[in-house]
Amino acid sequence: MKNFKLIGITLLTLIVFSSCSDDHSHDHGANEEELITTVVTTLTSGNQTITLTSKDLDGNGPNPPVVTPSVDLTPNTTYTGSVTFLNESVSPAIDLTKEIKEEGEEHQLFFQAAPSIGSFTYTDTDAKGRPIGLAFTLRTAASPTTGTITVVLKHEPNKSASGVAGGSMTNAGGATDASVTYNVVLK
Template sequence: MKNIKSIKAIKFLALLFVSSIAFVGCSSDDDHGDDHDHEEELITTVRYTLTNGTDVVILEFQDLDGEGGAEGTFDVSGPLTANTTYSGVIQLLNETESPADNITLEVEDEGDDHEFFYTPTISDITVSKDDLDEDGNPVGILTTLVTGGAGTGSLTIELIHEPTKPNDGTSINAGGSTDVEVTFSIEVQ
């Protein structure tokens, strides 16, 4: 009985690890008829910066050797302040290049083929997307994050390639493929 519980625990931990970190670059996209280069991009760093005056909180995931090597690291610079509105900006980098390649610029340029989704587990947090693609649909590079009361939980950030647009604002029914997905532990004080 002990072996079965151990095997189940190992399977659960492996599933949790894979679901919390998924790195896939943008796939080939031939339905545009333009000459954009759509080769896969390596995303080594996800940095979400939240600012309210001098209150700055940075959520960063970094995996410099990419998928399959050493585990990546998560860093949250501090707690969020309760009942506060933050301006947010997300940045995706490939830091295996020198200087680092800013993948966010490609996402912005191809906004109609991308959308970020922000899913908090703390019910008093809302995230709205403040930038739009050429068709008037949200992209999510620029956001407004509003906190309510104190609490702890997580914030999952996903970048979906070729989502259905418009959609219901969640990644569950957006379709497309996941370019990156990270989950941060967060605290509101």
């Protein structure tokens, strides 16, 4: 019984201290990290629109993210893509995409997929002409296959490092703000 009380007090203390942070939501000079609970990746080609979603409403809590199950993509097709980032832990939800775009010099998305799935091209840039990745194209490969697409949002990557502007995370550095993996089928 003593152990349960000790655990309860410890948990209560952790909750109180973690919830007692300064609120800088109205301080535009502060650039603290926002909570990203939801990542929506949209792919469009002709009349086909595919929406891939990952929701992790409890953040680093015990529940795993809910990710769109496997989706079908058409081989040898160019999709126009976009990524949206939301904080749905509050009501109404906060769309963080505009902030990421405005702070484009401090953010870059990276898309990872095997060549057998396809290749990505950035179609948006920051004020210095370097890629952001909120808008992109995906050119799917010609042969039917299965695999994954991973979308990673980096904060303060080294955009001038070798390969980073072309979409390689190898030399990017920075902190990972969000990382989502979607299962896809080319058929």
